[in-house]
Amino acid sequence: MNERSSPRRPEHRPPEAVPIGSKGQRTRAALIAAARSVFAEKGYFETKLSDITERAGCSTGTLYTYFRNREDVLTAIIEGAQERMLTSQAPGAEPFDPVARIERANREYIEAYQENADLMALMDQVSHVDASIRELRLRRARAFFERNARSISELQEQGHVDPSLDPYLLAQALSAMVSRLCFHLFVDVPDARYQSEDSREDLIRTVSVLWTNALGLPRSSDLQ
Amino acid sequence: MNERSSPRRPEHRPPEAVPIGSKGQRTRAALIAAARSVFAEKGYFETKLSDITERAGCSTGTLYTYFRNREDVLTAIIEGAQERMLTSQAPGAEPFDPVARIERANREYIEAYQENADLMALMDQVSHVDASIRELRLRRARAFFERNARSISELQEQGHVDPSLDPYLLAQALSAMVSRLCFHLFVDVPDARYQSEDSREDLIRTVSVLWTNALGLPRSSDLQ
Amino acid sequence: MNERSSPRRPEHRPPEAVPIGSKGQRTRAALIAAARSVFAEKGYFETKLSDITERAGCSTGTLYTYFRNREDVLTAIIEGAQERMLTSQAPGAEPFDPVARIERANREYIEAYQENADLMALMDQVSHVDASIRELRLRRARAFFERNARSISELQEQGHVDPSLDPYLLAQALSAMVSRLCFHLFVDVPDARYQSEDSREDLIRTVSVLWTNALGLPRSSDLQ
Amino acid sequence: MNERSSPRRPEHRPPEAVPIGSKGQRTRAALIAAARSVFAEKGYFETKLSDITERAGCSTGTLYTYFRNREDVLTAIIEGAQERMLTSQAPGAEPFDPVARIERANREYIEAYQENADLMALMDQVSHVDASIRELRLRRARAFFERNARSISELQEQGHVDPSLDPYLLAQALSAMVSRLCFHLFVDVPDARYQSEDSREDLIRTVSVLWTNALGLPRSSDLQ
DNA sequence: TATGAATGAGGTTTCATTCAT
């Protein structure tokens, strides 16, 4: 995890040949799912490997058939979800209208967050201590943030946003708003109100309005 | 994350008789300071008690003269800073102008956050696992957020803010923006730029402008 | 001695999942045997867990696969021997002749004691501090003593024993004699003389005669 | 205590100059009294030195002004009571009548036991582990037992007791009866019934009758 | 591949003992 934990892990070769049979695949998936749910429940650091194997319905030893250690399990969990998390670009073409683009970015971010709320919490916990996870989380945050920064720059070039403002700070602040709000609503104080699709739409819209207003853009027609 | 961790937490009161002499006070303070810095460096869960005593310059046993266990140390750290963290209301009277009030709330929040950035990070880590710390963090977040919600409600009553928007959600979103931005700038990717007093003023102003704009308030004169 | 010690005793059930395979059974048995002999040698309170595992030929951790702590080991030892200790009633029908009945009770008590002399000593040590062990010892003592009290009452009804004496006190006194004598001969000052079967018979006979005489019964024919 | 505990006690010189002032005497006495009562309550091995000093109303360090360690405290307790315990020979001349002599021995033993019941329990606990205490207890038991053995021998010489019986075994058995009965009534299951002076007389008489009968002596006139 | 008992390094915790005040 970091160099502090290494004394525990002496000379680790990766599991040389990870099983690939269909049974193996099933076991591996069960372990990952179990780990994900236990991590979400007890927190990463308080989770024992035996908690995971127990919930996965297999023996302790089996975990080592697929993973080198706890961190490796975490990495696998994240890798599994990463595709959706990072490349959350919807297939359709990016809209022209910058306001629509902002709303779209928010929608994609919020939906992906909600679907993987437990993972987001997990990465938050671990990134305090594990550099690679931290890197991953930052990369994801940056992806969102830079997408937004680009939109803002564009809007400034087009004369819609006060050009004296630092587009990076703006993007950072507004991205922070969305990400923390998601954390708050989906992880920290999970609020049944925001689990329904309708209310999620409300959330997306409200956030986008705030965002638009904050930038001083003319009110989008959605709001009327 | 939830109460599952509480069985681990035996008692939250300090050892029966804690030394109170001046020497005792010094040792206790040294332990708390040491713990705070080690926690910030290695993370709460990866810190061993001997890391703390070593940095405090005393032997392992001494820690147990003052604290029951690691969690008790954490509690003490937080209690020590709590005063500043919760009662961060500046002495002067609350300004009349709601916009000024918002800026003031932001200033106080941001200043307190920066002063205790390490603690904020610490509480973030631990609140996934410890219900009482979590409660503390939520209380603090709520204090900030409710103060803002009140200002927003007032602005709505005065016809300055679109009354169709949920003031709670607005307050939550904007408070989230500030708190996460602080985390990002002061903890996650500590940026030397924001350590100076001047640039902190910039930050406070920018955030407040964003906030004001987001609510659709007439541009305050600060911005000019 | 009283219940003051119970706060120290967290849980009396064994670890959640105790191995039950044949190898597991062997290890467990080895630990119990080792513990029994170390306890006998060094005394319960001076025995450290590593003494036990060392003698059992396994590592410290293994003990915790089967037991929660030292006390749990003790409980297991006692439970293992308990059957023999409590239900030491021989299969044959209880003799009619009260004198024969007394001798039989003494024989059974003395034989069981000798077989488990180390355990008896152990229980003596621990019952000062552990309420449940104490209860067990008292139960055993009472089983013997009440059996005897019944015989004495009968003898009083039949006019063979002075009815003015309290049968309970008599039974208590005479039971005490046997139990303490056993302690003295088998535990305290183990005397090779009483280890042979013959001399144990002598012991049983002498004790029974004393007992019979003490009650003022006509000399049984055994004595001639 | 024995060689197992010695690693803890490195190079112990006795407290070179034990205070002898009147204040010192009082402190020392308070410590001994406190230790005696705590030992009785929690058992010797479960007692922390701080339990003792706490109850004595002084600080931990003070204990070391008077004693070298816990064992030393125990020794002091016992020495204080020893006089009464060992030389419990009443001043009057030993009676001629062997039956009276037996009763007298029982009375003295029982009275001394009752007065020091907690100590007797203590010595029982510790003698499993500490050779010197064990020696002390055995010496005391032997004193009683040999006194009785002499009486029995005499009675055999005078033709009052069956000479084929082993006087040592008889004495041992009967002494055991008294001592264990005392343990049972005064320590193990303290019975209010036997705390009054009257009932203690009953006890003494009953025991002596049993004893007399067991030896086959003519019923003493006391019993009528 | 799966199993799960065994391992033991490493952390936590206790408490007898010391010693500066």
Add this chain to the structure above:
DNA sequence: CATGAATGAAACCTCATTCAT
């Protein structure tokens, strides 16, 4: 003489990891 915080050796206990089956 008394104090009580500091000490640290030594015990306890956990759990990631291995490996024979």
